[in-house]
Amino acid sequence: xxxxxxxxxxxxxxxxxxxxxxxxxxxxxxxxxxxxxxxxxxxxxxxxxxxxxxxxxxxxxxxxxxxxxxxxxxxxxxxxxxxxxxxxxxxxxxxxxxxxxxxxxxxxxxxxxxxxxxxxxxxxxxxxxxxxxxxxxxxxxxxxxxxxxxxxxxxxxxxxxxxxxxxxxxxxxxxxxxxxxxxxxxxxxxxxxxxxxxxxxxxxxxxxxxxxxxxxxxxxxxxxxxxxxxxxxxxxxxxxxxxxxxxxxxxxxxxxxxxxxxxxxxxxxxxxxxxxxxxxxxxxxxxxxxxxxxxxxxxxxxxxxxxxxxxxxxxxxxxxxxxxxxxxxxxxxxxxxxxxxxxxxxxxxxxxxxxxxxxxxxxxxxxxxxxxxxxxxxxxxxxxxxxxxxxxxxxxxxxxxxxxxxxxxxxxxxxxxxxxxxxxxxxxxxxxx
Numbered sequence: 249x250x251x252x253x254x255x256x257x258x259x260x261x262x263x264x265x266x267x268x269x270x271x272x273x274x275x276x277x278x279x280x281x282x283x284x285x286x287x288x289x290x291x292x293x294x295x296x297x298x299x300x301x302x303x304x305x306x307x308x309x310x311x312x313x314x315x316x317x318x319x320x321x322x323x324x325x326x327x328x329x330x331x332x333x334x335x336x337x338x339x340x341x342x343x344x345x346x347x348x349x350x351x352x353x354x355x356x357x358x359x360x361x362x363x364x365x366x367x368x369x370x371x372x373x374x375x376x377x378x379x380x381x382x383x384x385x386x387x388x389x390x391x392x393x394x395x396x397x398x399x400x401x402x403x404x405x406x407x408x409x410x411x412x413x414x415x416x417x418x419x420x421x422x423x424x425x426x427x428x429x430x431x432x433x434x435x436x437x438x439x440x441x442x443x444x445x446x447x448x449x450x451x452x453x454x455x456x457x458x459x460x461x462x463x464x465x466x467x468x469x470x471x472x473x474x475x476x477x478x479x480x481x482x483x484x485x486x487x488x489x490x491x492x493x494x495x496x497x498x499x500x501x502x503x504x505x506x507x508x509x510x511x512x513x514x515x516x517x518x519x520x521x522x523x524x525x526x527x528x529x530x531x532x533x534x535x536x537x538x539x540x541x542x543x544x545x546x547x548x549x550x551x552x553x554x555x556x557x558x559x560x561x562x563x564x565x566x567x568x569x570x571x572x573x574x575x576x577x578x579x580x581x582x583x584x585x586x587x588x589x590x591x592x593x594x595x596x597x598x599x600x601x602x603x604x605x606x607x608x609x610x611x612x613x614x615x616x617x618x619x620x621x622x623x624x625x626x627x628x629x630x631x632x633x634x635x636x637x638x639x640x641x642x643x644x645x646x647x648x649x650x651x652x653x654x655x656x657x658x659x660x661x662x663x664x665x666x667x668x669x670x671x672x673x674x675x676x677x678x679x680x681x
Contacts, residue, residue, distance in 0.1 A: 255345050259352055262336030266356065269329040270364050273322060276390075278368030279383035280318045282376040283308055290377060291545045295523035296506055297381070304384035307391070309544060316401050317391050329360060450571050454535040459528050461578070461603055461623055462537075462570060463551045463560030468582055471501060476518045490548060492561065493522055500558055501525055504548045525550050530559060538567045577606045583661075597653070600626035600637075600662035604645070607666070613647075625650060625664055637662055 283304065286294075294305035307314050333356040340349035372379050394401070471494040495502035503522035525548045528537045537549050541564045551560040570576045579587035579602045587599040588610045598607060602625050608615035629650065630636070632643040641652045647668065654663035 255340055255343055255348055258339050258343050258345075259336050259348070262332050262339075265332050266329055266336075266359075269325050269332070270359060273325045273329065273360065273364035274368040275383065275386070276318050276322045276325070277365050278372040278379055279387055280315070280322075281369045281372035282379035282383065283314065283387075284311070285373055285376045286380060288542070288545065292506075292523070292547060294377075294381070295546065296521045298520070300381045300384045303388055304380045305545060307384060307387060312405075313398060313402070314387070314391065316398070316405060317387070317394050320394060320401065321390055326360070326364075329364075330356070333357075447572065454538070454567070454571060455533050457534040457570070457605070458530065459532045459534065459537050459549065459551045459562055460530040460560070461605065462534055462566055463530075463562040464566070464578070464582060465560045466499075466558060469561060471499070474519050476505070478518070489563065489565065491518075492548075493519060501548075501550050501561065506547065523547065525561075527552055528562070530554075534567050534570065537562060538564065541567075578603060579606065588666075596666040598625055598664050598666050600624065600629070600664060604628065607648075608646075611648075611666075616646075626662055629662075629664070637664075 286308070291305055291308055294301040297305075333353060337349040337353045340346070340352060391398075469492060471492050473494050476491070476493065489507055491505040491507060492501050493503045493505065494500060503519070503524050505518055505522045523546055524544075526540055526544055526546055528540060528549045528551055530551050530553050532540075541547065541549055547564045549562045550558050551562055553559050566578075566581065569581070577587055579599050582601060583599060587602040588596065588607060590596050596611075603623055604625065605615050605623075607625065626637070628645055629641065629643050629652065633641055636655070637652045638655045639652055641655075643650045649667045650664045651667075652662060653665050654661075
């Protein structure tokens with residue numbers, strides 16, 4: 249004990265500096281764990297939080313960059329910490345206190361492990377959202393300081409990764425059609441029930457279905473302009489899960505407000521709670537669109553045509569619903585009712601907005617997209633008639649006969665009767681399924 253107080257002037261300056269470095273190490277270790285331990289749903293909710301929460305979500309859009317920055321600063325802090333520890337221990341030896349020097353070095357290591365790594369990481373797991381929000385701005389400053397050398401660090405990381413893990417991609421031995429046939433013809437019995445087969449098939453179909461097939465077309469949702477109040481939400485009827493906010497052009501969508509936690513929304517300035525949207529071309533596959541949504545930690549994609557115009561919106565839930573629900577249908581989501589039904593007399597009635605893919609699935613017949621990319625029954629009728637359908641109009645597609653039983657103008661629904669198509673003869677006519 250006498251040796252401790254006798255050498256206080258030797259070890260105290262180093263201990264004070266090391267204490268500050270311990271706090272810095274605890275900050276970076278804890279914030280790293282808090283941010284990377286957040287679930288995707290928690291990250292999505294950060295988009296609709298305050299400025300600090302949105303900043304945390306913004307940091308996680310580039311996780312590789314954030315991890316590089318955190319590891320860099322942790323490395324600098326740890327090297328500085330143990331350098332000071334080494335210098336202080338050397339000064340203690342020179343002051344004739346070798347026992348004190350050994351104890352100081354061992355204690356330095358234990359303190360770093362306990363208070364610089366273990367304790368902050370444990371707390372970060374328990375209070376990850378709070379710590380992530382609190383640490384967002386300091387971390388942003390740390391990222392900004394390293395911004396000039398981040399490209400060099402990133403290039404070095406990619407080079408090492410390619411050298412050690414080249415990730416060579418093998419050529420596909422099977423095409424999607426081969427895998428689909430293998431699923432359909434499998435004889436695993438109870439090990440692969442019919443529902444599982446359907447889901448596996450729908451997973452494969454995600455690489456064929458386009459954003460245009462799944463989107464909610466323009467006109468089926470409302471776009472609100474700033475400023476937005478809570479009254480707008482209470483009057484909101486279409487697309488109840490989100491309130492879409494327009495950009496400078498009234499037809500464009502710049503962001504969306506999730507309405508799953510409407511009770512926590514403020515009365516005014518709701519735009520601050522909005523999350524950004526991403527943009528996908530009409531021809532993008534559902535699989536590509538889902539990957540883009542998940543990588544950017546957002547929930548809504550705006551579908552644009554070849555002229556850059558917005559033609560619809562698509563949510564992550566729409567894609568997952570299509571994937572997991574065998575009875576899923578875009579028309580069902582839009583109309584809130586079954587788009588294809590069989591009447592008591594046996595005749596099949598379909599809504600005009602029903603997709604040809606869903607109709608084929610409902611009738612249990614094969615579906616092959618045509619070159620014209622006709623997606624819905626009404627699009628098929630428009631293509632064949634070259635005008636708006638009227639009651640009594642008929643059309644034929646892939647062995648099916650359509651007859652309009654209820655007409656509608658622009659934006660109005662039509663109903664068609666679906667039957668098998670039999671070439672007309674003197675004794676034969678179209679018959680229902």
